[in-house]
Amino acid sequence: MTTKSISVTNLPYWESxxxxxxxxxxxxxxxxxxxxxxxxxxxxxxxxxGADLFLNTDVRTENHPRYHAKFAKRGLATKLAFAPDFRFxxxxxxxxxxxxxxxxxxxxxxxxFEFYSKQEQLSILESFQDLWKSRINDDQLNSAYNVRxxxxxxxxxxxSQETPVGFNPSSSDISVPAxxxxxSQDTPEDLEEVTLESTSGQGDNxxxxxxxxxxxxxxxxxxxxxxxxxxxxxxxxxxxxTSGVDKNREEAILKLLDFVEYWIDGQVDEExxxxxxxxxxxTHFHGYSIYSSPLLQAVACWLGHQFxxxxxxxxxxxxGFKMRNIEHIKDLPPAEDLATELxxxxxxxxxIHWMGLSEEAATWKRLxxxxxxxxxxxxxNHNLITGVAxxxxxxxxxx
Numbered sequence: 398m399t400t401k402s403i404s405v406t407n408l409p410y411w412e413s414x415x416x417x418x419x420x421x422x423x424x425x426x427x428x429x430x431x432x433x434x435x436x437x438x439x440x441x442x443x444x445x446x447g448a449d450l451f452l453n454t455d456v457r458t459e460n461h462p463r464y465h466a467k468f469a470k471r472g473l474a475t476k477l478a479f480a481p482d483f484r485f486x487x488x489x490x491x492x493x494x495x496x497x498x499x500x501x502x503x504x505x506x507x508x509x510f511e512f513y514s515k516q517e518q519l520s521i522l523e524s525f526q527d528l529w530k531s532r533i534n535d536d537q538l539n540s541a542y543n544v545r546x547x548x549x550x551x552x553x554x555x556x557s558q559e560t561p562v563g564f565n566p567s568s569s570d571i572s573v574p575a576x577x578x579x580x581s582q583d584t585p586e587d588l589e590e591v592t593l594e595s596t597s598g599q600g601d602n603x604x605x606x607x608x609x610x611x612x613x614x615x616x617x618x619x620x621x622x623x624x625x626x627x628x629x630x631x632x633x634x635x636x637x638x639t640s641g642v643d644k645n646r647e648e649a650i651l652k653l654l655d656f657v658e659y660w661i662d663g664q665v666d667e668e669x670x671x672x673x674x675x676x677x678x679x680t681h682f683h684g685y686s687i688y689s690s691p692l693l694q695a696v697a698c699w700l701g702h703q704f705x706x707x708x709x710x711x712x713x714x715x716x717g718f719k720m721r722n723i724e725h726i727k728d729l730p731p732a733e734d735l736a737t738e739l740x741x742x743x744x745x746x747x748x749i750h751w752m753g754l755s756e757e758a759a760t761w762k763r764l765x766x767x768x769x770x771x772x773x774x775x776x777x778n779h780n781l782i783t784g785v786a787x788x789x790x791x792x793x794x795x796x
Contacts, residue, residue: 406431407486411445414520419446419485421499429477429544442535443528445505447474447498448488454512465498472537473504477544501538502529649676704744708778714739715780729783732768739782740774748773 408419409431421429425439433441447465456464468474478496488497500508502525509521636642642650656669678692687693718739722729729735736745748770749755754763768785775786 405484405486408446408488410449411524413524414517416449416452416517416520418449418505420444423477423499423542423544426539426542427544442501442532442538444475444477444499444501444538446488447500450500450505450508451512456512462498468500468504468507469498469538469540471507473507474498474500475538476541478541479544496541501535502532503535645680649673649680652676700743700747704741704777707741707744711740711778712780715778715782719782727784731764732771732783733763735782736767736771736774739780740778744774744777745770 408421410417410419420443421431422433423429423442423444429444430441433443448461451461451464465474465476469476476496476498481495483495484490485497490497505525506521506529509518513521652669652673656673659669674696678696719726730738749767752766752770754766754770768783771783772786772789775781775783776790781787781790
């Protein structure tokens with residue numbers, strides 16, 4: 398039995414002030430390379446390592462994946478998935494999670510202006526502006542790519558226009574043998590990012606210890622792992638023995654597993670949780686009345702507690718509004734505008750859908766009935782704003 402070799406590659410880096418940002422070139426949708434040549438027929442896009450971009454910012458390391466995903470939704474970042482036997486020098490990742498986040502140059506500017514100091518922003522502008530101009534018409538990135546290395550045995554013929562301003566060629570060596578072809582059979586969904594641990598390594602020209610992706614994985618008691626693994630195996634065996642699962646139940650199970658998978662990886666994805674809860678509610682109501690559903694009652698209780706805890710922030714918002722509009726208290730904005738300004742969106746959504754006043758409702762209906770929504774919000778939050786609320790409240794307490 399032969400042991401498969403591990404290919405280790407040094408990424409080149411782009412210097413911007415005190416920052417050194419590693420990068421590679423995405424060629425088409427399936428390959429990458431470390432140098433740009435004039436022989437490429439497919440589009441060649443420079444992509445910059447997300448861990449380097451967020452190094453020494455106020456964003457906590459465990460929150461990096463959430464920010465990467467946010468930028469990916471805007472087409473500014475992407476996750477590149479590599480084969481398990483492929484490694485980059487100075488970047489340690491578990492073999493089962495061999496994927497990294499990269500940003501296009503437009504994403505570099507967005508990160509800089511959101512998280513960097515003014516001096517660092519200036520450095521980014523100075524070192525990346527020529528590249529930004531040349532890539533101004535690039536399409537948005539896909540959320541993920543499965544990529545392999547494109548090997549070029551001939552020395553690249555680069556012109557002065559192809560050489561990036563901040564490019565440092567000293568770290569562009571590659572130790573992959575020419576016959577080694579890196580393929581990834583995993584889909585982007587199978588390769589997930591792990592929490593990154595970033596340590597500054599900018600004091601010299603070596604990037605060998607910049608990022609240890611494994612250091613945040615804390616050892617878990619073996620008995621806990623055993624219990625979890627046994628439970629998952631048990632579920633897998635039950636699925637194999639089941640003759641069939643109806644479509645609605647299958648959808649609910651898959652949504653729950655999506656959320657569980659993210660949770661195991663230490664990621665809290667509210668969108669995944671929302672999808673799981675919604676499919677549970679919809680599936681649950683096939684056999685239950687809304688008057689007897691324990692699930693709906695639990696959701697209602699939880700929602701009520703959340704709205705009650707929000708009372709102090711709502712009161713603060715209302716008091717500020719009254720101070721600003723003390724001279725115009727008899728000439729307030731329309732009920733819908735007032736409710737939007739003063740009360741949380743979730744509170745409004747609950748009432749307007751309950752009363753049939755969603756965006757699809759007729760304009761006349763929203764205009765005539767939205768004052769009722771505002772009145773209920775005022776009473777429920779113990780914050781009286783309109784004259785109608787004051788009059789009704791006085792009438793009610795007298796009784």
